[in-house]
Each structure stands twice: as C-alpha cells, then as structure tokens.
Amino acid sequence: xxxxxxxxxxxxxxxxxxxxxxxxxxxxxxxxxxxxxxxxxxxxxxxxxxxxxxxxxxxxxxxxxxxxxxxxxxxxxxxx
Numbered sequence: 001x002x003x004x005x006x007x008x009x010x011x012x013x014x015x016x017x018x019x020x021x022x023x024x025x026x027x028x029x030x031x032x033x034x035x036x037x038x039x040x041x042x043x044x045x046x047x048x049x050x051x052x053x054x055x056x057x058x059x060x061x062x063x064x065x066x067x068x069x070x071x072x073x074x075x076x077x078x079x080x
Contacts, residue, residue, distance in 0.1 A: 008036040008044055017056055019047070 011019070012029055020026035026035060036043045051057035 006044070008033050008047075017051070 011017075011032075015021070015029075018024060020029050020032040026032040036047065048057060048059065052059060
C-alpha cells in the first residue's frame with residue numbers, strides 16, 4: 001500500500017524494520033518522526049526509496065508504457 005509510507009506517522013507499527021531504536025540514528029519512533037517531519041515530503045520519499053532498495057517495502061506502480069500526453073495552454077475566460 002502506498003499509504004504505509006506516505007505519512008511517517010503511519011509507520012508506528014513497523015517497529016521491526018530497524019528504522020529507529022538501538023543501533024540506529026533515531027533512539028525511538030518519536031525521534032524518527034521529528035526528523036522526518038522536519039525535513040518534509042522529500043525525506044519520507046528517501047525513507048521509502050531506501051526501504052524498497054533493501055527489500056523492506058513493496059510499492060506497486062502502474063506502468064506508463066504507451067502513455068502519451070500533451071501540454072496545452074488553455075485560456076481562461078472571465079467566468080473563472
């Protein structure tokens with residue numbers, strides 16, 4: 001689920017991952033939360049990416065294969 005790593009507070013139950021506690025950079029979950037929330041969404045993305053690389057987290061994505069898009073300038077009318 002993408003929700004698991006979208007908000008750091010959603011990770012409180014993931015105690016066995018070794019992201020906080022003895023032998024880590026964070027003494028406890030609250031220390032982990034403070035550090036991640038202080039640094040914003042980018043920090044959480046890095047945590048999720050690291051977890052994926054180490055096989056600790058699976059986040060499935062839809063393929064963008066064959067997707068095409070165009071960037072259009074759409075003028076606004078006075079109604080908007």
